[in-house]
Amino acid sequence: MGLAFLLGGFVVGIVIGLPIAFALGIAALAAAFYEGLPELIVFQRMIAGMNVFSLLAIPFFIFAGELMMRGGIAMRLVRFAQAVVGQMRGGLGLVNVLSSMLFGGISGSAVADTSALGSVLIPMMREKGYDDDYAVNVTVTSSIAGVMVPPSHNMILYALAAGGGISISSLFLAGVVPGIIMCLCLGIASYVVAIRRDYPAEPFPGIGPALITGIVALPGFLTAVVIIGGVVSGIFTVTESAAIGVIYALLVTVFVYRSLSLHDFWRSVLQSIRTTAMVMVLIGTATSFAYFLALYQVPAAILDLLLNITESKIVLLLLINIALLVLGAFMDMGALILICTPIFLPVVRQIGMDPVQFGMLLMMNLGLGLTTPPVGACLFVGCSIAKVKIETVLRTIWPFYFAVLVALLLTTYVPAVSLSLPALFD
Template structure:
């Protein structure tokens, strides 16, 4: 009965529109009350959930991404991508994917990717004769690179949810190859659709223009190198890397590019504080919710249920992917990371999957959920920017879904894709 209260109340509150963080907290406290446990323990779990040192890196990563968004980095990365791949048939589609890969490695946020690059690229693509639904779809789906390619604050959430027993830097490295693979497949789909629809081409800019664009964008690209390289080399902790990355972002956008105004800085501060507050409330409430799930032995029961259906790891991994994809369509990504990790990670590890590989599989699954209705944050933002009804965008987005699903299958069943770089770094 207690488990029914926990899950049923959470589902009901979510259905009626209560924010996920509050739905988690209210469901957990109700279960505490039903079981006769001291409510003080519940509130202690909420506080303890936000007291992890690794979480300090999240506000720094978010702030650095906001500074890059408002400080002109995105425009310079688009110029670099346009000069490098814009000459292909439907070149602006390739520019969109390539820019997401570059900007995602700096901002670490899929929604920031859609907001920054979509605002610049979608109107230009429509003006050049591209179908508006195509422009929105390529922008939305390629934004998942912000989750996969480091730094990514969602990966930090995963490490915390997994109990903190793995290296954040190793997880960062594990996301690079899968993120690039996914972008390559999306680029192939974008090119195929461009040829099929006879979208326009742009003249080749020349190596000199590419080199100049690279020099202009290089100071911004250094941000990702500082964050990831500092953590890998051991010079900084991940939290210190995030702080130094934020300071560097301020210096580059304000003093080198001179495109960060005082108003832009204030907007970046406000949005960073708001996002950090949302994440921390979610982490705390999910900690109390996870405590009750562990008390009711939900991970153990789910593991027994999956293995009762089949003892074939391939079948079980496919079922896990399907469950995560369905959950990603109806719930927020950060909440799912905190809820699903303690449930599915032990099952995956018992079947021989490395926790780092599972983390990358989880990121890609839930990232796809950001692009799918009915609760796809990136899809909503992209459609709003492109002024395209969600129904019309979804009708033509399926080839991009297939590209991401292909990358997901490869990441799930070919460990070398995600594990080669972290294993090489660790020796």
């Protein structure tokens, strides 16, 4: 009955339109009241969930991403991508995918990727004769690279939810190959659709101008190299590396590009504070919610249920993927990482999957959820930028969903996709 209060309180909160963090907190309080526990235990769990040193990296990553987004990095990466692949048929679609992969490795956020690159590329694609739905389709699905390509603060949340013991540097490295494969699949899908719609090709600017755009974009791209290199080499901890990333981003945008105004800096600070506050409250309430899930032995019950359905590893992983895809369509990514990790991680460990590989499976599933209705943040941002209805976009987005699903299946069933790169640095 206590579990009914917990889940019922959460569902009611969602139905009446409460933010996910509030719904999780209210559900935890409802369970505490039913069990006769002091409400203080809920707040103690919240504080314990937020009082983790490694979480200090999250505000730094968010701030670095904001500085990169407002400091002109996105436009320079777009120009570089345009010089490299723009001359192909439907080249701006490929430019969109390549830019997302490059910028995702800097911002670490799918929503920031959609907002920054969408503001540049969607109007550009419209001006060149591309349909609005195609521009939005490519923009929102390729933004998942912001979740996969390191550094990603969602991987830090996963390491936290897993109870420690998982190397964040290994998670960062594990996201590189799946992220590249996903972008290659999306590139193929965008090219095929562009051919069918007879979209134009951009003229090749020449080797010299292409090299110049690459050199200009290099300082911004090196932000990700500084952060990841510091973590992987062991020179910095994740938190220290994130702080160094902020300093480097400031140096590049202020002194190299000279494109970050005082107004943009202030907006970056304010937005980082807002985003960090939302993330930390979500971490706290999700930790309380997960505490009661553990109290009611939900992870063990789900493990028994799945193993009673089938003992086939292939079928079990397929069921987990389906469950995550459905949940991702209705809930925020951060909350799902904190809730689903303690539920499904014991299941995949039972069947011999490496926790690092499961982390990549989780990231790609929930990243896809950011592009699907009814709660897809990236989908809403992309449609808002293009001023196009979501229904219009959904009619033609299926080839791009299929491309991500191909990458997801490879990540799920081929361990080397996720684990080969981390193994090189062990």
